[in-house]
Amino acid sequence: MDRSQYAELFLAESREHLSTVNQLLLEWERDPQASEPVQGIFRAVHTIKGMAATMGYGKVADLAHRTENLLDLLRRGDLSATDEILELLFQSADSLDRAVEASVAGREADLDVSAVVRAVDQAATAYEQMVPRPAKARPSAPVVAAPPGVGRRVQVVLRQETPLKGARAILILRRVEALGTLFAVEPAPVALEAEGFDGRFAFRIEAAVSDEVIERTIREAGDVERVELVAEEAAAPRPEAAGGPARHIRVDLRRLDALMNRIGELVTSRDRLAALSTQRADPELEDLAVGISRLSGELQEEIIQARMTPVWQVFDRFPRLVRDLARRLGKQIAFRVAGKEIELDRAILEEIGDALVHLLRNAVDHGIESPDERTALGKPPEGVIELSAARERATVAIRVQDDGRGIDREKVLAKAKARGLVEPSTETLTDDLLVRVLARSGFTTAARVSDVSGRGVGVDVVADRVRALGGAVEVQSRPGEGTTFTLRLPTTLAIVRALITRVGEERYALPITHVAETLDLDAAAVTQVDGRDAMTLREAVVPLVHLRQLLEVSGEEPARRPVIVLQIGERRTGLVVDRLVGQQEIVVKTITPLTGMLPIFSGATILSEGLPVLILDAGALV
Amino acid sequence: MAGARILVFRIAELLCGAEVTAVREILPRQEATRVPGAPGAVTGIINVRGQLLPLVDGRRALGQSPAADRGSIVLLEVDGQTVGFTVDEVLDLFAVSADDLSDSGDLPGVDPGVVRAVGRRGGESFVLLDFDALLDPIISV
Structure with missing residues (x-):
């Protein structure tokens, strides 16, 4: 070196x-x-x-x-x-x-x-x-005792009979993450997924909620034997993992690109070899060609995996950007980030960084009103901007959402008519039309040129960039309530963690994004609501979908079956399957749309033995 | 039509052909994953070096008796889509001149809507399949 x-x-x-x-x-x-x-x-x-x-x-x-x-x-x-x-x-x-x-x-x-x-x-x-010491004296001990409600250590023990303890633990961690900041998770996430994970784990949480809320949140995930909360005496040194990324070997992206290109060439040569072996009709040569084909396919897969990068690598520089902008413009803004763990191909991620800067600047500059204006409107003086990433159907959706003034449709419409972008008879701009107008090159309604969001150029640049990546931009805007921009990016390279389920002899993957919990169907009280099966879950009625019937799988169903509770927003559905096989990271691949195919699949993936498995779309089931 | 290079294969007792420009590759038969709701002629999806492709059962697509679990998969490029097509046996790759092909002359037992032409190989007739027409009711684009 x-x-x-x-x-x-x-x-x-x-x-x-x-x-x-x-x-x-x-x-x-x-x-x-x-x-x-x-x-x-x-x-x-x-x-x-x-x-x-x-x-x-x-x-x-x-x-x-x-x-x-x-x-x-x-x-x-x-x-x-x-x-x-x-x-x-x-x-x-x-x-x-x-x-x-x-x-x-x-x-x-x-x-x-x-x-x-x-x-x-x-x-x-x-x-x-300074003599004497500042009036607001702080204890001179190097470590200050944590104030009440901060830095509690939580120990959780899952019930012995819990299936897929690792999945449950991750679920619990995700739930408590919503309450505050987690660190010092033990054992490491890798160990949670390991075979021998015994269902005991611990973490520290900084959150402005009571012990009861934390405990309730954990218990609501189900299958929890014991929860113990201990206020930290002296704050232990914060582990590196808290803010920093996991340790990996660094690989230059150019190396990965070069490797990807080489594999492209290999694929071409491989195809020639396959054609040649067919021509020669030599079984030995054909065997060899098939073997090489398989290997190069696997190699390609490996490289794709190596290129996947969590979005936090780009998201993490935005809190600072939003803070600085807000200060300069005299705005009060709470900036929230969600879905940091979602992974994208590194090339896609690098491409959208600038687009997100544009959207965040727009939100701070044009979206969020000044504190005085907000107060006058009866809104809290502090505006909220949320940046989130989520897997949705066959895409990754990255959203920039603000609770500001919304886009002035009248003004956009007038301008669009003046430029001949819409029919003169158009009376209202739908969200759909709005995004098409905004995405037109050079379109702007900005009366002034600011050094923050430039000449209003932004959405067109963002739209071009996202389109070039094979994605789409959506906008929702309500006057006085705010604006949401959604960048929908392709998932061909996206990776997601999924539960692998079995129905009869068939397996299906279900991304855990919308999995709230899993439980035994026998344990749940099954009733009928409007002629449909439903179960009672903590005093709420949750409709049931029997995957076996939906997919028309024949054969006998086992006596004991698990229910996967899917939740999107407030809506829940219990999905009854034959068995939970395990959970793993899967690469989402698109499939050719076939006539009549049930609209409940978001794509397919390949499990380790090379067999394709369809991915269930929680959005279509709930 | 002009002369072409044709891949000839057998489906049940039928001799069929595909223009070699549409053929991407020939693979051994492999297991497919069922796609619930898909047309009966679709066996499922297969993994071809990381690409997931629909597999169409040649016998069912041509209204022949259900397939034996042997034979090969012909990978076809149709209308920008790659599709696997199961055949009982790949026989030959040969060039035909336009004279050897006639665009009429049905063969018994085959829907004329999926036949582009009828040709002769040795002493036998074969149908040059119209894969656009054959796959149209199967793939929804």
């Missing part, structure tokens, strides 16, 4: 640490009393300092060192996290980011970090001159 490769590694790792710093700073800004963020930031900056020193990047190391000094004072409680200090830390993170990029690019000499260095030093020395 030569120096340039070390430099790339340094760059990649520093970016990750800086991303962690930014996330923790945002967390800290929301709760300046919290003691967790500063520990994590300190460690990340310390790591960068060490790596930069090893690489001989003096300016990075120096800036990191001085920032570390300031952080140390904050960590010890000698200094409190005021707005000014936090702003300074944000600036210093930005400078570190620039310094890292410039150093790796060999432009360290052009770099001037002296202004930030001075500011950081001043802030640190200001403390020394």
